[in-house]
Amino acid sequence: MKSKAIEEIKVSAKSLHDFMMNIMLKAGVRRDVAFYVTDGLVQTSLRGVDSHGLRLFPHYLKGVKGGRINPDPKYVFKRTSASTGKLDADHTFGHAAGMEAVRKAIELAKEAGTGHVAVYNSSHFGAAAYYALEIAKHDMIGFSFTNTDALIKPHGGKEPFLGNNPIAFTVPCEDEEPLCLDMATSVVTFNKIRQLRDSGLEAPPGVGADRNGVETTDPHKITTLLPIGGYKGYGLSLMIEVLCSLLTGMPYGPNIPKMFEAPMSQHRMLGHFMIAVRIDCFQPVSAFKKRMSLLMNDLRSSPAIDKHNPVMVSGDPEKKKRSEREKAGIPLTKIEYEALIALAEEYGVPFP
Template sequence: MPDTPPKVLVPAADLRAFAAALLEKGGLGAEHARTTADVFVWAALRGVDSHGIARVPAYLDLLAKGVANATADLTIESNAPATAVVDADRAPGPVALSVAADEAVRRARATGVASVGVRRTVHTGAIGYYVSKIAEQGLVGVGFVAGMPNMGYTGAQGAAVATSPLAIAVPAHAHAPLLLDMATATIALGKLRQARASGTPLPEGAAATEDGTPTTDPARAVVPLPLGGAKGSGMSLAFELLTGVLVGAPILASFHSDDPAGREHRQNALLIAVDPAAYGDPDAFVAAVDRTLSTVKGLPVADGSDGVFYPGERSAATAAERGAHGVPVAPKVWRELTLHADKLGVTLPDTAV
C-alpha cells in the first residue's frame, strides 16, 4: 500500500485570509468573502471538515455558474417586532444566515424571543456557526434548514426529503457552550462518498439504493436514510414547513412537481434567538447551565467509554487544538485550492506538514 500523503497544516488566521482572497477573486465582495471564509474555517477548526475549507472550490463553482449570486441584494422584511424574513436573492448561505443571526439577536434583545426566516439562499454551510454566534451574545440560538430532497422518507422510494439539520447553542461560562448540531439523516452524503471510494461497508439502515432498498454496499447506495426512521423523516418534513413554506418559498412540493424550476438549487432557514433575560436573571441562567453540564460530566462512566461528554464539548476541544497548532487540510483539498490559487492569482499561505 502506498503511503498516504500527510495533511498540510495552516494557521487558522492565514487559512481564513487565503479562503477569503479566493472567494473575493471568485466574485464576492470583500466583506461577504470574509464572512463566508469565517464560516468555513470555524467548521474546519472544530473538525467538521466536510463543511470546512473543502467547501471553497465548490462555492467558487457555484459562483462561476451563477447558482450563487455574487452581487446579491439582500433585503429584510418584517410585519411584527419579533419576526423578520431575509430574502437572500441567492446569496451564499454564510452571507444570508449571518445577516439573519444578527437580526435575530437585535430583535430578541427587545422582544425576548425573535425568529428570522431566510429564503432563497444557496448552501447554508455549517448551521452550528450561526447559533453559536447567537450564543456568543449570551442568548440561546436555535436553527433549522431545509433544502433540496436528497434523503429517503419512510415508506417512499428514492430521494424524497432533505437531510435537513437542526442546531441549538446554549451559552455557558465555566464550560464550552452546548452545541447540538445534527442532520436528520443516519449518514452524511460526504461519508457515503468516502465509503464508496474506500469500499467500506455501510452500517445497517444507513442508506438505500435508488429504488429505496436498504443496502450496506457503498457502490449501490444512492440516498441516506432518515435517522430513527419515521422520526428523522418527520423532522425533515417539519423543517420544510418551518422554513420554506413559512416564508413563502417551499421547496419540497415544487421539487416533486413537473415544474423544471423546482429542481433549481436553493435552501431556506429559520433562526431563533431567545434572551434569557426575558425569563429572569441571565447570570443565574448561565450558572445553572454550568451546574447542569458539570452534573452530566460527573456521571459514572460506562464500561468501555472514554468519558461522558455533552454536545459540542469535543469539537470545542478540537478547535482549541487546531487553533494552537494549525488546521489540517487533506492533500486532495490542498491540491484543489492550489489550482484555484494559481488560476486566480492568489498567493498560497505558509504551511507545515
C-alpha cells in the same frame, strides 16, 4: 508515503482565512460577504467539521463564476411583527445571508424577547452551528435550520424526498463555549456512504436503502439515506422543511435544485430559519449559565461504559478539535490541498 506526507500539511486558521479572503475579493465578492463565507468555512474546519469546512470553497467559487451565487447582493429585510421578519437574500452565499438574518433575529429579540427570521432566495450556508453559535454570544439561546435537497426517503417510501435537513441549537454557559448541537436528520451523511464505497467497507445496518427502498449494507447499492429513529427523524426533517421551505416560500423536497448536480448557473433557492431567545426573559442570565454548566458537568461525570471515554455533551468533540487545531493548524487532505493550490494559481494569490 506521499499521501501520508500530504495529509500532514497543516495551515494556520489565520493564514487560510487571509488566503481565502484574497481569493474571494479577486473573484469579485463584496468584502462583507466574503468575510462571512471565509469565517464560516474556517471556523467550521477549526471545529473539525471537515465535511462543511474549507473543502466546499472551490465549489462555492464555481457558483460565483457560473452565476448561481450573487457576490454583491441587495438584502431586503421586512419586519412583519415585533418578533418576526423575512429576509430576501438576493441569491448570495448562505453564509452571508445567514449572518445577516442572525443579526436581525438578535435585534428583534433585544426588543421583543425573541426574534425569528425566515431567509429566502439563499444558497448553501455550510454548517448550521455557525449561526446558532453567533446567537449564543448574546446571552440568547440560538436555533438555526436549513432545507437541503432530497436525500432521505419517507418512512415506508422508496425514493429520497426530503433533505437530511439539519437543526443547530446553542446555549450559553459559564466558563466555556456554548453547548452546541448540530445534527442532520439522517443517521449518516451521503459523504460517509461515498467514503465506504471508496474504502471497500460495508455500511452499518440502518443507514441506507437501495432503489427499491429496501435497507442494505452494500454502500454501492445505497441510493437514499435513512432518517434517525424511522418515522421520528422523517418527522423532524418535515418540521424543518416547513420552517425553511413553507414559511419562506421556497421550493420543497425534490423541487430544490441539487447542490452538485444542478447547473452552476442555477440559483439554489434555499431557505433558512433563525431563532434567537433571550435567556433573561425566563431566568437571571448568570444563574442560568451556572446551572447550565452544572448540568453539562453532571452529564460528563456520569458513569461511562468505558472509563477512558467519559460521557460528552453536544459540541464537546468540536471544542476538543478546535483547541487542537488552533495550536497545530488545520490539516488538509491531498484533494483539498491540490484544490487550494489550483485556486492560488488561477487567482494569482500566493498559497501560505
